[in-house]
Amino acid sequence: MSPSEFFHMGGYAVYVWSSYGLALVLLGWVLISPVFTKKSIIKELKMKYRQQERQRQEDSR
Amino acid sequence: MSAPEQISSTMGAFIALIKRDLMLSYRHRNELLNPLLFFVIVVTLFPLGVSPEKQLLQTMAPGVIWVAALLAAMLSLDTLFKSDYEDGTLEQMMLSPHSNAVLVLAKIISHWLVTGVPIILMAPLLGLFMFLPWDGIAALMLTLLLGTPVLSLVGAIGMALTLGLNRGGMLLSLLVLPLYIPVLIFSASAVDASMAGLDINGQLYFLGALLVLSITLAPLAAATSLKISVE
Amino acid sequence: MSAPEQISSTMGAFIALIKRDLMLSYRHRNELLNPLLFFVIVVTLFPLGVSPEKQLLQTMAPGVIWVAALLAAMLSLDTLFKSDYEDGTLEQMMLSPHSNAVLVLAKIISHWLVTGVPIILMAPLLGLFMFLPWDGIAALMLTLLLGTPVLSLVGAIGMALTLGLNRGGMLLSLLVLPLYIPVLIFSASAVDASMAGLDINGQLYFLGALLVLSITLAPLAAATSLKISVE
Amino acid sequence: MTDAAAGLHLKSISCTRGYRDLFTGLDFRLCPGQALRVEGKNGSGKTSLLRIMAGLAQPLEGEVLWQGRKIHHSESDYFQNLLFLGHRAAIKFELTAIENLCMAKSLHGSKSENGIEEALYQVGLYGFEEIPCAQLSAGQKRRVALAQLFLTRAKCWILDEPYTSLDVNAVAMLEKLFTQHIDNGGMLVITSHQPITLQAGEQHRLVLPKTRLERLE
């Protein structure tokens, strides 16, 4: 089977490849996005804890 | 309190609640008619928006009437728990010594009495208006009789879930419509079948099963969700 | 304050109000999508309730899509003044030194931006889904572009009138739908005509005229009614 | 009942709202014939505590016991003896004062309808019984809700800022009622930013968020 034959998919290329493409993009995004979310949560929490620390110091003064 | 006393007192609260809700609807007499009017208006929009042709209207009739009934029932859900929630009555209901599911059932019943029943009674007229034959009208009324209580019951769950949320109105439709769809499909297909002279027992059994299922489950589910919403 | 200063300060309030309303919608991101979802759901109910046949769906499409848009616009009116009324913001608006009609217009515009615009953008997809040809889709979008602002504007008057009334939601539909019907009829017939290859300028002129009329009149009328409702 | 388990028992209750710790490890026992005044600045957690006591909210940790049993296990018994009035008055604006109280009564499980007019008279609403509550003033609406106190046989009253919108006469009338209730072996939990003067009974004061508890008099 030649590569061009393979990509042609017996005339069904549009349907087959768009299915596989969508699956790749969608599932890829669903897999990767929590990495970003976790990073931003950690950043947020770091800021919050720092703020709390400052507040506590102010209170004790 | 002893057990039988407790039961009779719960029955008392059940009846008092139905009575009060009906009285409230009566105080808002003009709104008593509102779901009904909405139902009528939606149905009459179709000859205007689509086409006044007899053949087409007759084909569309079962679907359109049922969609209108469904939307009317859904929109009238707003009156089910909202005002009780806002003025704190719901808190008091949750704090009452009676079973919450029973109280919720009372509210659902009075809701059906003021929204479902008028729709059922109005349906034949709209059927005629859409050139539905008599067989079709009979099937329409039967399906409405079995289906509208399901709409109220399932709607109560959705309403209870979205209650605490600001402007939950539209979220409600997202939650509730998917569950309404089976009712719609079966009812409309029953009316269609009856017009074609076919047997509609299958659909009616299905609707009946849904009704029994939702009567047993919905008050419990709604009561649980209300507890969450109140918190 | 001098006159030009007054005007610029009113402009400031106008923009601040639009910004705030958009921000509120953004805070309720999931509800931002709600009128849209309702629109989609209503349209998808028809193939379910009536019939999935291509020919029939195509005939019904313009009417169904427009009825759905109309209902979505109408129901989303609830978010227009209600919460402002309940928490007293409306009182403060009426007490502000700016022209009330301008402030009301700001609210209407932001309402249209979050309900009308998404509907317009979604319409082509639903048109395809109901087997509408490209001509029909173009006409559909044009009519929606002219028609949905009218729905928001006219709806604002109805909402303002029914505001003080408890559970005015359904009364609202009664007041507003008759005014919506001309928009529906002309728009649906425009889409039909375009599918038949006919000229649709007449209908578009009519819709345009309605739009101009309601832009000039509705804010004033709504502001006046609001004053009454607040009292 | 005056045994060891009688009354309402808070066992090391903690509460967090929106990631903000309000109080932790709160321990307290309210016995018949006692009153508890919950005090604290705005936002210190009074309402949150009262809602936990009434079983309307779950504490983050700890538990609330009634007669020695968790309130969620003895629901029916606790709720028969509980009267909770919060910031929202549970008054339907479309109904008259009498109709509102009728409903409240049957929700709480007492059936007789007499006494309602008497109670309305007590709270100074004579002549307003048959008017829809929408047409009452802010203070009059609160009075309708408070009339429940004259009707109930509940032992445990939990009242969140009951003096809101009330004029001095109404406050005096309430204080007399509270004193009576405690003298008769009732329990009272109350918050208010106004001074409270009860003539009788054992009174405790809980200051939030420090959860400092002290006995008055």
Next chain:
Amino acid sequence: MTDAAAGLHLKSISCTRGYRDLFTGLDFRLCPGQALRVEGKNGSGKTSLLRIMAGLAQPLEGEVLWQGRKIHHSESDYFQNLLFLGHRAAIKFELTAIENLCMAKSLHGSKSENGIEEALYQVGLYGFEEIPCAQLSAGQKRRVALAQLFLTRAKCWILDEPYTSLDVNAVAMLEKLFTQHIDNGGMLVITSHQPITLQAGEQHRLVLPKTRLERLE
């Protein structure tokens, strides 16, 4: 402005609500540097009077004048100088305190955004600026609304039970502010069932429904 017409003038105002006469022939003139305390039992018509003064309701008879002109003819001028806070606080629960105050400011026609954080600090909401107001306690919500008093340049303040839900610190803070406002030539109309102690200015007391008017101190 200290001419004869300055201030807010009530000319033989009568008010009826639901076929019940509340008061008739009320005449009063509030000049710069004066405070008016409206008192009366629950349901005596305080809120009704204040809403008439603010132009939110029409009196049955009589008229309200601002600087000698009917308020409905000088709307913009009157409303630029008016700040009314009623039973409902006009606070959006979804917005933060800062966003709420921003909106209130631009509604009242002042544009600068600075000062808002300062005002929130003054009402003791430091640390709560960026939280949606839904998550504030009853008293904290009221404080957000009251922060407007620190922002406005309005001359005439009409406040209906501003002390509702506020703790003692907040009340003291408000009273200091009121005293300042009057000293600076402002006007104040206020109701409250709690005692009000202002240190300065000319104070009047109006008792409803008798429409008895007296000068204090």
Next chain:
Amino acid sequence: MKLPAIVHKFSSPKNFYTMSGKMIPWFMWSFLITLFAGLYYGLFVAPPDYQQGESYRIMYIHVPAAWMSMFIYMVMAISASVGLIWRIKTADLMASVSAPIGAAFTFLALVTGSLWGKPMWGTYWVWDARLTSELILLFLYLGFIALQAAIEDPRNAARAGAVLLIVGVVNIPIIHYSVEWWSTLHQGATVGKFDKPSMHISMLIPLLVMATSFKLYYAASVLMRARGEILRREQNTRWVKEVVENESK
């Protein structure tokens, strides 16, 4: 019914966080291996179908995705009930973080199904029972996600979500049996019938490999999501503070 204390201890958020951290790489690697094996067999080794030609290769996405859409829903419903009854925080958490993954698979099944429908049935969409009930499943997922987003307090969100999930379970048998209950365009069960498999073994094996791969994907992905969400929900505990502080910038 009471759960033994060990279950609670084992399922504590802290424990879950550390355990899941160790498990993720295993799931990730086995997912990737099965994925490449499945794709290789599915695209290169398996012969074209004698009726459908090459277009049937969509099956290797469509069918596993459709299975996952139902499987994840059931996982959510069960873990939400467990959370509701025994108040186990991690069970609630699993339900709420699974939703986007389930919705993605449902969407994928719908889109690949209609992409397959065009060459096979001549249309992208028909209102038949299987397709409709799958669409309803998507709405259920979206409703659940919207509900979670709308409720601030995670405990309340979990309880409300559990009610919705349990009510929606009715839909799952409808999806599965719809092809038998109503006459539909859609394919009947072809895989489940092992006694008389109506699919050639060389086509069946890649399908099963892909299905395994998708399950592993779900495991890895849900754990990753759960770890982030745990940090947010437990942000007031000491151990989260330590974790966050130790996290390098």
